[in-house]
Amino acid sequence: MAREQHDYDDIPGTFVFDAERSRQGFGINMFCMSLMKDENRKAFKANEAEYLKKFKLTPEQTEAVLKRDYNRMLELGGNIYFTAKLGATDGHSFQHLAAVMTGSSQDDYAKMMLGGGRSVEGNRSKSGKDRPAKAGKAAKPKAKARSKSRSKRG
């Protein structure tokens, strides 16, 4: 069944981790959770594909993990606080993962952050609702949830 559309699906470059994704990504996230133990990190590194079999991932999820396609993992139900444990297991800093997910070099990403981060201007909405929401004002009904395809993967 197709994923139910939500107002937050209109936010560009964002996969909101909701109950539906948490069910879909249960295996990815429990796999990542297992990496909190050193012996598991070693077992995973010794034979990644074999280790993953314990977690009942779909073939797409397995591929995303093996390829370290972090955006795809999020799209398939992974959550960033969990997938970050995979990054740590690989010895990467969080900024490295952020750079990978945004399709930039770590150096460029760090420079963007030092320069004040990614601007919200032009990054609010896929469907053109690109005006600031006033903190505190009641929500205007978000007219139509976007219906086109979801954000492109890098």
Place this chain on the structure above:
Amino acid sequence: MARIIAGVTSSHVPAIGAAIDNHRTEEPYWKRVFSGFEKSKEWMAKVKPDVCIAVYNDHASAFSVEIVPTFALGCAAEFPPADEGWGPRPVPVVKGHPQLAAHIAQSVILDEFDLTVVNKMEVDHGLTVPMNLLFGSPKEWPCPVIPLAVNVVLYPPPTGHRCFMLGRAIRKAVESYPEDLRVVMMGTGGMSHQISGPRAGLINSKFDKAFLDNLSKDPKKLMRMPHIDYMREAGAEGIEMVMWLVMRGALDDKVDEVYRFYTVPASNTAVGHIILANRAKSAKRKPVAKHKRAAARAKVDRIRS
């Protein structure tokens, strides 16, 4: 009678913890962040609370995706630091206050806030980083801390309104505790940041500053802000800021802003920090507060029905 004397909020960026643990606090990048908390540490040392109640979120440390409680109150005697993948942070074990925690659980659940009671829990950077920022790096933490874990990882987190009202209920619970304790509420998380997906790195200082202004002077404005506004404006993970409203709900309507600090960035995040103190003479206002609570409850009932 116990009472809440002040509220403090702070971001809880893990990289801040790493900078402390790896002795990098004097590097210019990090000094900019840590210098903003010098006054706060002095303030905390002067105020010397008997207990802190710390509203924070777990980051896949104590709670996986097996069970995701919306509000979980730490009622244990102690909370060891969690191994987040690099070994536990070298910080002291957090000592709780089981008696006050049990009292709060009982009071707020009967007040219709369905907390999860947690008697065994490890705590991650979400709690220990703000503690470092406010207490420094002592051998033992200077006071017991009751952790209140709020789910902001799995959408939807509780609404800002619900968080604020929980703060109110906690205040009522604290004020019905017989021992004379001076309690500081801590809110953690935020400010604007997105750490996931192609939009990672989003920062919105304008939003953050307005949020701080309203938190201080007009928190009711924030209570009705829908989640989509947090996520759109302040990043998918910026929604953590709802936790600050639990802190704010536990304070008086009118408070003194003691201190504020804001800087961008710490790693991927805008760092915000504010200290709000209840004005003295709170005893006098009690009937009014009670009346307001009743009115607020009636309002909630109206909304529910």
